[in-house]
Amino acid sequence: GLATTGIAVALLLPAVQAAREAARRSSSRNNMKQMGLAMHNYHEVYGHFPAGTHPNEKLKPEKRLSWMAIVLPFIDQNPLFEEIDFEESWDDEVNQEQMQRRIQVYLNPGFGDVDSEYGLAHYVGIAGVGKDAPTLPARHKRAGIFGYNRKSRLRDITDGSSNTIMVMEAIKNFGPWG
Numbered sequence: 141g142l143a144t145t146g147i148a149v150a151l152l153l154p155a156v157q158a159a160r161e162a163a164r165r166s167s168s169r170n171n172m173k174q175m176g177l178a179m180h181n182y183h184e185v186y187g188h189f190p191a192g193t194h195p196n197e198k199l200k201p202e203k204r205l206s207w208m209a210i211v212l213p214f215i216d217q218n219p220l221f222e223e224i225d226f227e228e229s230w231d232d233e234v235n236q237e238q239m240q241r242r243i244q245v246y247l248n249p250g251f252g253d254v255d256s257e258y259g260l261a262h263y264v265g266i267a268g269v270g271k272d273a274p275t276l277p278a279r280h281k282r283a284g285i286f287g288y289n290r291k292s293r294l295r296d297i298t299d300g301s302s303n304t305i306m307v308m309e310a311i312k313n314f315g316p317w318g
Contacts, residue, residue: 164249164250165250167248167250168249171244171246171263172307175245175246176307178214179211182214189286191290193207194226199229205318208246209221209224209226209318242260246261246317247260251314258317258318263307264307265306266284266285266305266307267283267287268280268283274288274290275288276290278293279296284305285297285306
């Protein structure tokens with residue numbers, strides 16, 4: 141009776157947990173696939189991938205809006221994109237309400253809810269290798285896709301886009317998507 145039920149639950153629990161973890165991994169892969177498609181669609185329209193930050197010489201790179209804000213129309217978030225003032229910083233008062241919004245594509249379901257003033261991103265765009273990576277030219281051997289002002293093109297990826305990591309999951313220190 142009761143002992144048999146307890147054993148059955150103990151045997152089923154790892155299987156249920158494994159199934160949930162597999163579903164979370166699948167959902168996260170789908171998020172990254174959507175971001176990749178957004179990047180390629182952006183490239184198709186503009187002839188290059190978005191820069192890591194929205195071009196704005198009056199702002200320091202860490203205050204500029206990110207590539208995640210730039211590709212919003214390509215992940216079915218055009219109304220939100222239209223509300224953002226790209227001439228101001230991501231944390232400026234004029235953008236505060238918009239930056240608080242949670243974008244499901246930018247959230248890894250495996251991380252659960254993290255309390256934050258801003259909508260977070262559980263993914264990061266790859267600028268390249270080294271502290272100076274965001275400032276390197278597109279064809280530099282250590283350059284990734286997302287430099288501050290870099291507008292990488294498919295032809296700049298000499299080993300092919302299928303061999304290049306554009307976006308990956310972050311594991312801690314989640315920042316605002318904006």
